[in-house]
Amino acid sequence: MSNEKPPPGTDFIRQIIAEDLASGKHSTVVTRFPPEPNGYLHIGHAKSITLNFGVASEVPGGRCHLRFDDSNPETEDAEYIEAIKQDVKWLGYDWGDHLFHASDYFEELYAFAVHLIKSGKAYVCSLSEEDIRKYRGTVTKAGTGSPYRDRSVEENLDLLGRMRAGEFADGEHVLRAKIDMAASNMKMRDPLLYRIRHAPHYRTGSDWCIYPMYDFTHCLSDAMENITHSLCTLEFENNRELYDWILDNVPAPAKPRQIEFARLNLNYTVMSKRKLVELVDGGHVSGWDDPRLPTIAGLRRRGVTPEAIRDFCERIGVAKANSTVDVALFEHSIRDDLNTKTPRVMGVLDPLKLVIVNYPEDESEDFDAPYFPDDPPKMGTRKVPFGRELYIERADFMEDPPKKFFRLAPGREVRLRWAYFVTCVDVVKDEDGEVVEVHCTYDPETKGGDAPDGRRVKGTIHWVSAAHALKAEVRLYDRLFTEANPDADKDVDFVEHLNPHSMDVVSARVEPSLAQAMPGDRFQFERTGYFIADSIDHTTDKPVFNRIVPLRDSWKKIVAKGK
């Protein structure tokens, strides 16, 4: 890690925690990551995970709980539980014994509800859903009290008991907090605490037919777990007043503090669950683990490392301003991590045949090439076979090159990495004028890639032996959308901005050492990018490599500037 990162521990949340520790308000810190098991985690969740687990790990005795916020039986499912746990673990975090479910607190939560009723702070409301909405008023007009607002404690207790007992149908009654129908904060206009749902819950089965709402569940779950700092995203700022109200009006075992921070937005992708679902269900991507998706599963399959994700989350910081991070910063974190840990190999993505006319027919030789040229002992070497017929990258040859083109062209000499200097002496074209072969001579004196006479070449290109190379399917992934903000235009559906080249599949030729590659192995294909043998489709017989991220390409910039 060579570049500077923001000094750790200085964001506003860590400052608050430091103050609470210094003042003696808390002796340690307890946070929680509270996903709802109704979907897959994405890189936005990674920011929250990194924050919550990170902050806890920085304080002696600190801990972070993994709590499934599962109070809605209609959308949640056990299938998400394991996937979420796997993702958090893969990111490198350990909740130890602190795995919880809000659904485990249903009984305690019910008791708190009874307490609120007994103290006249909650009531059963029998208005229809539509009427509740009408009575709520609007942001500029105060609401009006429900006609059921002044039911007696006895009646409320009786009604809630019968709600729980299943005597009523969905929607017949709800339990509401009695706060203030004229509150300027809409969240305080007698918010719903419980609703009737005759639906089986993935964990509690048919034990309950009433389920607590988020605002009631979350603060009390935090309190019961002795959470000190409850970190959530900005859209819950309005909920904080209610969070505090509930804790102040029941005998809560603790008084956690909710602190909101800005969620992560990344350009050239989408993060909302609704849009992700649309991409998956609409068949625009292959599934939740499609390597083009910002889901943790997708990034994992893409080949992105957990270290890169964590580094990225540290670099972006934590603040309260809505912002959109440039995906280039994420790509930097990915390259920065992969640069130091991937072996270098050669693979030709767009093969062009090169014939060395003065090299003996039917002969070949092996070169020892270091896997990590910047520090050869680090990863050792592999044999790379060389022969009369090779494949080079089509983009590495130009018949009529511009000034600064340092690669192969008629009359030009370049170095074939780890092999010889070659000079282009002829070009073979097909009837359409397309170059199908380039002929070169090689200089035997330059074996290994150095000229004893001190002769220099401007370019070094990669290659594979035609006789020995392996064919491989290579999936060239690119940004999923062509627009930085796919949903900026309200009149255009975001799927209209899908990048038609978000995945280009090419038939490549790779060096034979890659026959040893196992699913999940990562490499740098020199001069091209970082790749990973696909975890699902890669086999020795039929290699499949995913491009994680291309290398930076300053030549591309030169070309772009020339235009």
Place this chain on the structure above:
RNA sequence: UGGGGCGUCGACAAACGGUAAGUCACGGGACUUUGGCUCCCGCAUCUGUAGGUUCGAAUCCUACCGCCCCAGCCA
């Protein structure tokens, strides 16, 4: 036009009344058997706008402008 938040370089983001960090991106250069990596240099006289307080303001005050969130029996 009710309430809650937020506006610092193209993108993130520090600075907590003492005279605008850092990262990414971008531009230039060095090095180079990857046009990769690495290294060096440059990149806000200025902090949404306008006033005010102060010896001194991104930081305090006032007004205005802009953006986000809240009217699910979702979380």
